[in-house]
Amino acid sequence: xxxxxxxxxxxxxxxxxxxxxxxxxxxxxxxxxxxxxxxxxxxxxxxxxxxxxxxxxxxxxxxxxxxxxxxxxxxxxxxxxxxxxxxxxxxxxxxxxxxxxxxxxxxxxxxxxxxxxxxxxxxxxxxxxxxxxxxxxxxxxxxxxxxxxxxxxxxxxxxxxxxxxxxxxxxxxxxxxxxxxxxxxxxxxxxxxxxxxxxxxxxxxxxxxxxxxxxxxxxxxxxxxxxxxxxxxxxxxxxxxxxxxxxxxxxxxxxxxxxxxxxxxxxxxxxxxxxxxxxxxxxxxxxxxxxxxxxxxxxxxxxxxxxxxxxxxxxxxxxxxxxxxxxxxxxxxxxxxxxxxxxxxxxxxxxxxxxxxxx
Amino acid sequence: xxxxxxxxxxxxxxxxxxxxxxxxxxxxxxxxxxxxxxxxxxxxxxxxxxxxxxxxxxxxxxxxxxxxxxxxxxxxxxxxxxxxxxxxxxxxxxxxxxxxxxxxxxxxxxxxxxxxxxxxxxxxxxxxxxxxxxxxxxxxxxxxxxxxxxxxxxxxxxxxxxxxxxxxxxxxxxxxxxxxxxxxxx
Numbered sequence: 001x002x003x004x005x006x007x008x009x010x011x012x013x014x015x016x017x018x019x020x021x022x023x024x025x026x027x028x029x030x031x032x033x034x035x036x037x038x039x040x041x042x043x044x045x046x047x048x049x050x051x052x053x054x055x056x057x058x059x060x061x062x063x064x065x066x067x068x069x070x071x072x073x074x075x076x077x078x079x080x081x082x083x084x085x086x087x088x089x090x091x092x093x094x095x096x097x098x099x100x101x102x103x104x105x106x107x108x109x110x111x112x113x114x115x116x117x118x119x120x121x122x123x124x125x126x127x128x129x130x131x132x133x134x135x136x137x138x139x140x141x142x143x144x145x146x147x148x149x150x151x152x153x154x155x156x157x158x159x160x161x162x163x164x165x166x167x168x169x170x171x172x173x174x175x176x177x178x179x180x181x182x183x184x185x186x187x188x189x190x191x192x193x194x195x196x197x198x199x200x201x202x203x204x205x206x207x208x209x210x211x212x213x214x215x216x217x218x219x220x221x222x223x224x225x226x227x228x229x230x231x232x233x234x235x236x237x238x239x240x241x242x243x244x245x246x247x248x249x250x251x252x253x254x255x256x257x258x259x260x261x262x263x264x265x266x267x268x269x270x271x272x273x274x275x276x277x278x279x280x281x282x283x284x285x286x287x288x289x290x291x292x293x294x295x296x297x298x299x300x301x302x303x304x305x306x307x308x309x310x311x312x313x314x315x316x317x318x319x320x321x322x323x324x325x326x327x328x329x330x331x332x333x334x335x336x337x338x339x340x341x342x343x344x345x346x347x348x349x350x351x352x353x354x355x356x357x358x359x
Numbered sequence: 360x361x362x363x364x365x366x367x368x369x370x371x372x373x374x375x376x377x378x379x380x381x382x383x384x385x386x387x388x389x390x391x392x393x394x395x396x397x398x399x400x401x402x403x404x405x406x407x408x409x410x411x412x413x414x415x416x417x418x419x420x421x422x423x424x425x426x427x428x429x430x431x432x433x434x435x436x437x438x439x440x441x442x443x444x445x446x447x448x449x450x451x452x453x454x455x456x457x458x459x460x461x462x463x464x465x466x467x468x469x470x471x472x473x474x475x476x477x478x479x480x481x482x483x484x485x486x487x488x489x490x491x492x493x494x495x496x497x498x499x500x501x502x503x504x505x506x507x508x509x510x511x512x513x514x515x516x517x518x519x520x521x522x523x524x525x526x527x528x529x530x531x532x533x534x535x536x537x538x539x540x541x542x543x544x545x
Contacts, residue, residue: 006386006393116398176422177379177395179386270420347421 004179009169010035012144012180013103014043016151017075019185021194022101023049024067024074026060030082031115032171033105037077047188057082061089061102068098069214071201073155073194077103079171080121081112083129090164091130095216095228099158101151102129102136103167105174108342116342117171119262122319125168126291133229135236137161137243138291140168142266144178146288152183157243159194161235168290170314172263172344239292246294247286250276254283256354257301259324260312261287264345268312271350280358290320298327308333308357312350316340333357360416362501363424366491367409367441368433368454370399373488377431378410380492380510381502385414388506394422407436414501429499431491433474435460452494452537454487470498470540477532483522486529493533498541504534 007015014036017025025044027037037053044051050067054060060076067074078086083104093100106121108114125138137157141147150167158165186194195201202212217228247265250272251257260268265286275282285297298309309332311321316338325334337353339345364381368374375397385393392415399408411427413419430445431452432438438453438460445451450468456475472494478487489511496504508530516523 004386006383006395115400172396172423175397177382178419178422179393267421273420344423346425348425 002181002184004181006177006179007144008035008177009144009147009174010105011039012148012182013077013151013167013169013174014039015182016148017101017155018043018047018049019183020073020152020155021186021191022073022075022155023047023191024064024072025049026052026054026063026067026076027078028054028057028060028082030057030079032107032117032174033077033079033103035174036103036105057085058088061086062092064100064102065089065093065096065098068093068100069096069202071195071198071203073099073101073159073191075101075103077105079105080107080109080118083121083124087130090136091132091134092216093164094130094134094136094232095132096214097162098164098214099155099162100164101154101158101167102164103151103169106168106170108340114342115171117175117263117314117344118340118342119170119264119314119320120340121168122290122313122315123322125166126293126323129166134232135239135291136164136166137239138166138168138289140262140265140288140290141173142262142269142286144173144176144180147173148180148182150288159198163235168262170263171342236292240295243289244292244294244296245288246297247284247288248297249284249286251283251285251301253281254301255281255307256310256357257283257285257306258310258312258350258354259285259298260350261290261320264312264314267345267347268310268350271347271354274347274351275354278355280354282354290323293323293327295327298324303328303331306332308335310335310337310350310353310357312337312345312353314339314343314345361419362414362429362499363427364412364414364429364431364495365409365424365427365441365444366412366431366433367407367437368431369436370406370408372408372433373485374408374433375410376515377488377492378412380507380514381412381414381495383514384502384507384510387510389502391416392419394419396422398423407440409437409441429495431495432458433487433491434458438462450498452491452498454491456487468540468544470494470537472533472536474533478529481525481528481532483525483529486522486525489526489529490533490536493530493535494537494540495533496530497534497537497539499537504530
């Protein structure tokens with residue numbers, strides 16, 4: 001077993017990215033994710049990787065696009081309003097089928113909002129991180145070990161589908177510290193092999209096929225825009241069976257089900273035990289990927305027999321709860337436990353919401 | 360067993376380092392679970408700063424608690440903000456060198472640590488956080504004192520080894536105060 005290291009979330013993500021073969025990172029400072037670029041700035045030279053602080057979010061996300069087009073495992077990160085600025089390039093990555101990992105350490109919003117943790121970018125992350133109706137796989141860790149595991153997974157998934165993948169963090173999981181076990185780093189040979197396997201990548205005139213095109217179909221005559229949209233739609237549909245990932249915790253005999261993702265999922269999980277100690281049979285559904293949404297996790301609950309569902313998140317108005325409501329569709333009562341604008345959700349709010357369903 | 364801490368003061372008082380010393384010690388020298396969460400504004404110095412530390416025998420559910428077992432207040436604004444953030448039966452540690460506000464609660468214990476003055480007496484005002492960490496350990500026994508001291512040598516002594524003796528002296532002075540407070544309480 002690997003040694004446990006006490007690390008900050010931002011740094012654990014950055015170190016894992018390097019170990020997963022990420023050799024290009026471009027970013028731009030914004031709280032609460034500044035430890036990500038800072039870490040890469042120090043670490044990338046050690047592995048002959050490239051760190052660039054771009055002149056803006058727009059520039060740095062387009063640089064990440066460019067590096068991915070050259071076949072390099074590429075990453076960018078930001079927080080909320082910074083992600084909005086990156087959304088132009090994210091949409092272009094989706095259009096050009098480029099594998100890039102994007103991390104969003106969510107802070108309060110809208111606009112410049114606050115620098116404290118929030119989960120107010122849920123709908124943006126899962127439904128529209130840019131123009132054109134594309135979707136991304138969106139992974140959301142509840143603790144730092146999951147942040148490590150999901151960072152690794154994000155690079156694998158990005159390459160598997162040749163699409164951008166989002167790591168949906170928050171200012172809490174970014175700045176908190178916790179022991180983690182890091183994966184063994186890929187060897188330089190393995191990193192090179194991954195890059196070489198991308199035969200579509202632009203690598204200059206070193207033999208191999210010429211005239212490689214990495215852009216949206218609007219600029220490519222080989223496929224129509226509609227054909228590409230249809231192909232992507234099929235891919236997104238297939239994710240609903242292949243990529244759904246969630247934790248089902250003690251729902252077997254549950255009369256009340258708590259549901260939440262990311263840091264709030266962790267807090268809700270600890271509320272399950274406290275409620276059971278009070279004699280309330282609680283369980284938890286915690287999406288690990290929020291896109292595709294795990295409809296099946298809720299469908300298999302005895303919804304009509306439940307006293308209700310507590311949907312918890314750090315967003316007012318609620319966003320995640322909309323997805324829960326879409327699936328549950330009136331078959332049981334849903335109450336929300338919410339905080340917003342940088343206020344971390346207190347576990348007591350979840351407990352109170354659950355108790356209210358017992359009345 | 361799970362013990363939660365809120366350590367609060369102003370930026371520059373070593374609030375974050377105090378929390379990290381407890382956390383690193385728990386991670387690197389024990390089998391306990393630990394989380395550390397810093398909370399601060401945009402200021403480099405002078406703004407309010409606080410951190411949340413949870414040390415537990417089981418995985419930590421809520422790394423940020425609104426009610427902690429132990430609250431440490433290094434200045435008056437922190438005292439005003441966090442005196443009600445300690446659970447009934449819990450304990451507030453105050454930096455009595457500068458804290459003038461009384462908690463005005465009969466359901467909690469108060470340990471007054473003259474940390475600022477002791478640090479000045481030792482010749483380095485910045486070691487006030489080591490005095491406080493010593494007091495926390497002396498009072499709670501949440502971690503082995505020698506482990507915390509070794510962590511301080513490792514993390515703080517790496518850059519400033521000449522401060523090791525004064526850090527140790529500060530820690531031990533705090534530890535005595537914490538231990539005495541606990542003995543008087545029982």
